[in-house]
Amino acid sequence: MSGALLDVAGLGKRFGGFVALEAIDLAVAAGERVGLIGPNGSGKSTLVNCISGTLRNETGQVRFAGKVMDGMAAHRRTRLGLARSFQLPRPFHSLTVTENLLIPIEYVVHQRGEGRVDLIARCAELLEMVGLAGRGDDLPAGLTQVEMRKLELARAMAAEPRLLIADEAMAGLSHQEVDDILTLLVRLNDQGVTIIMIEHIMRAVMQFSQRLVVLVAGRKIADGVPEEVIRNPEVERAYLGE
Amino acid sequence: MRGFPFFLTCLLVAAGVFLAARWTENGYVFFAGYVVLQYIVLAIAWNILGGYTGYVNFGIAGFFAIGAYTTVAVEKLVPLPLPVVMLAGGAVSGLLGLGMGYLTLRLRGVFFSIATLAMAVVAQTFMVNWDFVGGSAGAFTIRPMTTPYFGMDYIRYLFLLMLGLVVLAVVVARAIERSRLGDGFAAIRDDELAAEASGVPTLRLKLIATAMSGAFMGMAGAPLPFYVTYLDPPSAFSLAYAVNTIAMPLIGGTASWMGPLIGAVLLASLQQLVTVTISSAVNLLIVGLMLVGFIIIAPRGIIGWFGIGAGKRRRGRGR
Ligand SMILES: Nc1ncnc2c1ncn2[C@@H]1O[C@H](COP(=O)(O)OP(=O)(O)OP(=O)(O)O)[C@@H](O)[C@H]1O
Ligand SMILES: [Mg+2]
Numbered sequence: 001m002s003g004a005l006l007d008v009a010g011l012g013k014r015f016g017g018f019v020a021l022e023a024i025d026l027a028v029a030a031g032e033r034v035g036l037i038g039p040n041g042s043g044k045s046t047l048v049n050c051i052s053g054t055l056r057n058e059t060g061q062v063r064f065a066g067k068v069m070d071g072m073a074a075h076r077r078t079r080l081g082l083a084r085s086f087q088l089p090r091p092f093h094s095l096t097v098t099e100n101l102l103i104p105i106e107y108v109v110h111q112r113g114e115g116r117v118d119l120i121a122r123c124a125e126l127l128e129m130v131g132l133a134g135r136g137d138d139l140p141a142g143l144t145q146v147e148m149r150k151l152e153l154a155r156a157m158a159a160e161p162r163l164l165i166a167d168e169a170m171a172g173l174s175h176q177e178v179d180d181i182l183t184l185l186v187r188l189n190d191q192g193v194t195i196i197m198i199e200h201i202m203r204a205v206m207q208f209s210q211r212l213v214v215l216v217a218g219r220k221i222a223d224g225v226p227e228e229v230i231r232n233p234e235v236e237r238a239y240l241g242e
Numbered sequence: 243m244r245g246f247p248f249f250l251t252c253l254l255v256a257a258g259v260f261l262a263a264r265w266t267e268n269g270y271v272f273f274a275g276y277v278v279l280q281y282i283v284l285a286i287a288w289n290i291l292g293g294y295t296g297y298v299n300f301g302i303a304g305f306f307a308i309g310a311y312t313t314v315a316v317e318k319l320v321p322l323p324l325p326v327v328m329l330a331g332g333a334v335s336g337l338l339g340l341g342m343g344y345l346t347l348r349l350r351g352v353f354f355s356i357a358t359l360a361m362a363v364v365a366q367t368f369m370v371n372w373d374f375v376g377g378s379a380g381a382f383t384i385r386p387m388t389t390p391y392f393g394m395d396y397i398r399y400l401f402l403l404m405l406g407l408v409v410l411a412v413v414v415a416r417a418i419e420r421s422r423l424g425d426g427f428a429a430i431r432d433d434e435l436a437a438e439a440s441g442v443p444t445l446r447l448k449l450i451a452t453a454m455s456g457a458f459m460g461m462a463g464a465p466l467p468f469y470v471t472y473l474d475p476p477s478a479f480s481l482a483y484a485v486n487t488i489a490m491p492l493i494g495g496t497a498s499w500m501g502p503l504i505g506a507v508l509l510a511s512l513q514q515l516v517t518v519t520i521s522s523a524v525n526l527l528i529v530g531l532m533l534v535g536f537i538i539i540a541p542r543g544i545i546g547w548f549g550i551g552a553g554k555r556r557r558g559r560g561r
Contacts, residue, residue, distance in 0.1 A: 054435055073445070074438035084439060092432035094497075095425075103429045106422045108441035159441060 004063075005030040005194050006051070006082075006163055011060030013043075013050055013218075020046045021218045024060065028163070028196060033189050035209030035226065036198045039238060042215040044198045045087050048165050052084045053077045065162065079108050081162035085155070085169055087198075089148035091140035097151055098123045098136035104159040123158075129184055130154040131177065146172045153181070163194045170201055178204050206230075214238070245417060252409045260405060264398075272401040274518075276469060278510040279404035280462050284483065285490035285502030286411040287458030291451045292488070293496030294424060296431030298355045301342070302487045304362030305335040305456045307369065307478035309463030314375045314473060317383060324403060324465060331464030332457040338365070339456020343449040350434075366479040380474025383467035400465050411458055415499035418454075427451060482526060486510070489529045493536045495543025498550050505543065508532075 004027040013021040021043045028034050038044050049055035051062055053074035062069040064082050083104070092100050101123045109117075127133050130150040140148060153169045166185065170178050182204055189195050199205045205212065205226070212226040216238040222229045229235060243251070263271045284302060292298050309331035316327050338361075346357045370378045389399045418424045426447045429437035437444050467473045486509065494505025509532060513525045540546055 052439060054439065073443070074435075075441045075443050078439055078441040086436065086439070090433045090436035092429050092436065094432050095428055099425070099428075103425055103437070103442060104440040106425055107443075110422075111441065155436075155440060 003030075004028060005032075005065060006196075007061075007063040008047075008051065009061045009063070011047070011050060011057050011062065013046055013055065013057045019218055021050065021057070024215075024220050026213060026220065026223070028194060030162070030194055031189070031192060032194055033186070033208055033210045034196045035205040035212045036196055036215065037200070037202075037205055037212065038215035041217075043218040044215055045167055046218075047215065048084055048167050048196075048198065052082060052165065054084075075107070078104070078159055078161075079111055081160075082165075083108075083156040083159040083161035083163070084165040085149075085152040085167055087167040089140075089145070089152040091143075091148055091151055091155075093140050095139075096136065097127065097132065097138050097140065097143070100140065100151060100155055101126055101158045104155055108159040126154045126158055129157070131180055146177070149173070150181075157188070161193060163196070164188065165196045165198070167198045168200065169197075170199060170204055182208055202230075245413070248416065249409075249413050252412055256405050256409050260402060263401065269395070269397065272395075272397045274514040276397065276401045276404055277514060278507060279401065279408050280466075281486060281490060281510040282408045282503055282506040283404065283411045283458055283462040284487040285494075285506040286408075286415050286499055287455050287462065288487045289491045289496055289499070289502045290415060290418065290458070291455035293491050293501070294418065294427035294431065295448060295451045297448065297451070298351075298488070299358045299452075299455065300355050300484055300488070301358035301360075301362035301365075302459060303479045303481060303483040304358075304365040305338060305459035306463035306466075306483050307362075307475070308338055308365055309335045309460030310466035310473055310478050311369055311375050312460065313464045313467045314381045314383060317467070318374065324399075324468070328403065328407070328461045328464040332461035335460020335463070336453045336457030338460070339452040339454070340449055342456070343452030347445055347448065362479060362484075366475050369478070370475045376474065378475060380472055381467070382472050385468045385471050396468070400469055403465060404462070407458075407461055412499055412503065414454070414458075419498060423447070423450070485526065485529055486513075489533050491543070493532055493540075493543060495540075495545035495550065497542070498545055500550065501543045501545045504545065508544075 006028040008024055008026040011021055011024040024047060036044055046055065050057040053069065053072060064077065065080060067080065069077055092103065098120070102119060105119060105122060123136060127136055130153050132147060132150050132154065135143070135147065140151065143151060149169055149171065153166060156164055170181055173181065178201060185195055185197065185208065197205065197208055209226050211224065212229040213220060214222040214229060214235050221238065222232050222235050263275055284306065288299060288302060312331040312334045313327050316322060316330055342358060342361050346354050349357055369375060375381055386396050388395055418427070426437070426442045429440060429442050430444050430447060434444050466478070490505035490509050491502040492505070493509060494503065495501030509529065512528060516524050516528060536543065
């Protein structure tokens with residue numbers, strides 16, 4: 001598909017003999033909000049890893065903003081505007097929360113040669129957005145698992161991406177916090193950021209997504225309007241069992 | 243403190259150290275002090291890679307000895323002023339660091355460390371078989387009594403050069419810590435995948451670290467032939483260099499340049515003292531005991547006691 005911001009074609013990934021992803025096609029247009037769901041182990045995070053360059057896919061191709069990503073190091077993809085959060089938070093544990101956000105600002109935003117911002121103010125703003133205001137001087141070890149998820153999201157946002165992939169950023173959050181993050185993501189999207197959201201919380205996915213993609217056992221089994229996709233018998237079967 | 247005032251402060255402190263050493267009117271102070279200074283450089287150099295990026299290099303003796311052998315080779319070809327020879331030693335060992343970094347890019351943790359140890363063994367084997375620099379028989383280097391200019395005592399001159407190198411190493415290490423480069427190193431040390439995802443070019447930064455670390459070790463080794471006057475592979479590649487150099491940042495703390503500095507001053511002075519009063523054979527025992535002691539009472543080193551380290555000092559840095 002031409003004109004798509006992200007275009008994944010025939011992507012395949014194996015771990016030894018185990019086929020984690022097979023022939024995945026996925027095109028995401030600029031400005032879209034896409035939900036990606038699937039049972040545990042269906043390959044969602046692996047797909048994110050292949051798109052972002054953390055893992056190498058054996059077959060198929062990833063295009064982002066018209067550029068072929070194959071073989072490109074992850075940091076260059078991030079600099080091109082493709083940021084992701086990790087499902088299991090991976091904070092820089094010897095750096096404070098604020099310093100965690102400085103890394104992508106220094107290495108991505110400044111690298112693009114955009115005007116330098118007041119770093120501390122920018123970090124405070126990001127922390128405020130994800131609900132970590134006032135925690136900037138803490139070390140990640142002092143955060144709860146849920147707060148680490150928020151930090152993970154803030155760090156991905158700090159790179160000021162064109163495409164943000166949030167891998168289960170909301171797991172464990174309270175009802176109110178889920179709503180807060182949803183509002184935040186929708187607002188980012190309004191500002192032009194394309195977002196792929198991976199989530200098990202169906203309420204959040206349905207509320208957020210303009211389009212829903214379903215992975216089951218490494219294959220894409222559905223892709224379309226959320227309300228129709230969840231009524232798809234194949235999707236129902238995958239979720240409810242035979 | 244900004245970079246330049248800090249540099250001036252370092253120069254003043256160095257001048258103070260030199261004057262104090264002169265004031266003792268004891269030639270041995272320069273002789274022993276040289277070793278302490280050499281270890282400060284080695285420890286800070288090791289820490290650039292080991293402390294900042296978390297890659298533990300066991301091949302210190304390799305870089306150090308290659309720096310020393312560069313001097314032997316240069317002396318035989320075209321005798322040059324020692325500061326120039328030191329730069330040459332730094333260049334050769336820096337290239338060696340770059341090569342090592344390149345060959346071990348995919349290695350992490352203990353596999354990286356073993357590869358660095360192997361590098362040192364290969365370098366030693368190479369030197370044993372290279373007759374131009376003395377081969378296994380070793381090489382003599384004539385140490386002049388005094389420098390050609392100013393007529394300074396040569397040991398004092400070596401001391402002064404090493405003191406200058408300490409200032410350079412401290413200034414560079416501190417500048418790294420406060421720069422984007424230092425932030426990138428810290429990100430690599432904490433989580434390489436997350437660093438990449440945050441835009442950090444991890445491979446390039448690792449190469450910068452291995453090259454810089456190697457270069458400083460080479461510069462520290464370059465004056466060695468003049469200091470010992472006889473250099474052979476077993477002494478130049480002595481494992482004691484690696485053991486001491488790694489122990490020093492661990493004792494002092496790896497999070498800041500102050501750690502290796504304090505650790506080196508403490509451990510190397512103690513070793514020099516013991517060499518005179520008891521025997522040099524006790525040196526490694528001292529290292530072992532101090533390491534065990536500090537791992538128990540100060541796991542983040544001496545500077546960890548003062549809260550220097552994790553969650554750095556960056557607030558208000560205004561970049
Ligand atoms: N590095 C790896 N080595 C081997 N197998 C892996 C690796 N990473 C993932 N897998 C396997 O690939 C499959 C897909 O994993 P993945 O993490 O992508 O699933 P997921 O859809 O994100 O699941 P979840 O909802 O639990 O996050 C799983 O069976 C997993 O065990
Ligand atoms: Mg997952």
